[in-house]
Amino acid sequence: MSDVLKIFKIGGGIIDDASQLGLFLTELARVAGPKILVHGGGKGASQMLQDLGIEPNMVQGRRITDAATLDIVTMFYAGKTNKQIVALLQQRGVNALGLSGADGNVIRATKRPVKDIDYGFVGDLNAESVNSELVVQLLRANVTPVFCAITHDGQGQLLNTNADTIASVLACALTSAYRVELHFCFEKDGVLSDISDDQSVIKNIVPKQYQQLKAAGVIAAGMVPKLDNAFAALAAGVDKVVIENALKINEPVKTVLCRS
Ligand SMILES: Nc1ncnc2c1ncn2[C@@H]1O[C@H](COP(=O)(O)OP(=O)(O)O)[C@@H](O)[C@H]1O
Numbered sequence: 401m402s403d404v405l406k407i408f409k410i411g412g413g414i415i416d417d418a419s420q421l422g423l424f425l426t427e428l429a430r431v432a433g434p435k436i437l438v439h440g441g442g443k444g445a446s447q448m449l450q451d452l453g454i455e456p457n458m459v460q461g462r463r464i465t466d467a468a469t470l471d472i473v474t475m476f477y478a479g480k481t482n483k484q485i486v487a488l489l490q491q492r493g494v495n496a497l498g499l500s501g502a503d504g505n506v507i508r509a510t511k512r513p514v515k516d517i518d519y520g521f522v523g524d525l526n527a528e529s530v531n532s533e534l535v536v537q538l539l540r541a542n543v544t545p546v547f548c549a550i551t552h553d554g555q556g557q558l559l560n561t562n563a564d565t566i567a568s569v570l571a572c573a574l575t576s577a578y579r580v581e582l583h584f585c586f587e588k589d590g591v592l593s594d595i596s597d598d599q600s601v602i603k604n605i606v607p608k609q610y611q612q613l614k615a616a617g618v619i620a621a622g623m624v625p626k627l628d629n630a631f632a633a634l635a636a637g638v639d640k641v642v643i644e645n646a647l648k649i650n651e652p653v654k655t656v657l658c659r660s
Pocket residue numbers: 410411412413414440442564585586587588590591592593594595618619620621622623626
């Protein structure tokens with residue numbers, strides 16, 4: 401139980417910029433010990449959908465995923481993006497293995513029920529979604545799993561699942577075998593108290609302060625679901641949650657979330 405597992409998540413902003421992605425993966429290769437990478441790619445997927453004549457539709461940070469959209473995001477996330485990242489990690493001496501949730505039944509999701517909004521082929525996760533045994537076996541074999549945002553329902557249906565949620569649920573599930581650190585990596589140095597000032601990194605945030613910053617609109621947009629996931633992981637037993645710059649994961653500047 402003493403091993404520390406580090407789970408890193410990168411999103412579309414980093415993935416879309418080949419030089420930033422390369423620099424991040426070089427830093428990741430320097431991280432010692434067991435590690436997992438979860439990647440999104442929402443920005444590039446939206447561009448690809450538009451190029452193919454399909455208007456992207458995001459509601460509350462989640463993509464409305466009809467059958468045609470699912471085909472395209474599966475090709476983009478589980479195909480091009482995942483395999484490119486794996487190849488770049490192999491180039492850097494990391495034995496990466498690319499996975500969707502269907503591979504090895506590693507993440508099983510439930511199609512989001514239709515309430516006010518029909519999200520289509522979007523998968524929701526819960527505490528039982530992860531096949532932790534297989535993930536632990538891979539980590540013990542010195543393999544670095546690389547997860548994309550595609551899961552399955554066990555009935556042959558692929559589902560599109562938010563990558564921040566995948567990272568958070570993986571982190572929670574793996575607390576059974578490791579002390580887990582969850583690192584959300586993006587293009588800023590951490591959570592900022594002034595979005596226009598890159599120097600204004602808040603070093604630590606507790607849940608009460610988060611609610612205040614959210615209510616004041618200081619923390620907004622994509623940062624809200626990210627921090628909701630992050631605090632949920634912390635409450636569920638993840639040791640440490642960090643919001644940091646993808647190019648500075650081996651440097652001290654970052655936001656660390658605290659339970660209290
Ligand atoms: N207080 C804040 N500090 C930092 N980023 C913030 C803040 N409030 C909103 N954001 C925005 O949240 C974005 C990160 O969310 P998102 O775009 O969903 O990331 P990703 O695609 O990496 O998952 C940042 O690029 C930034 O524009």
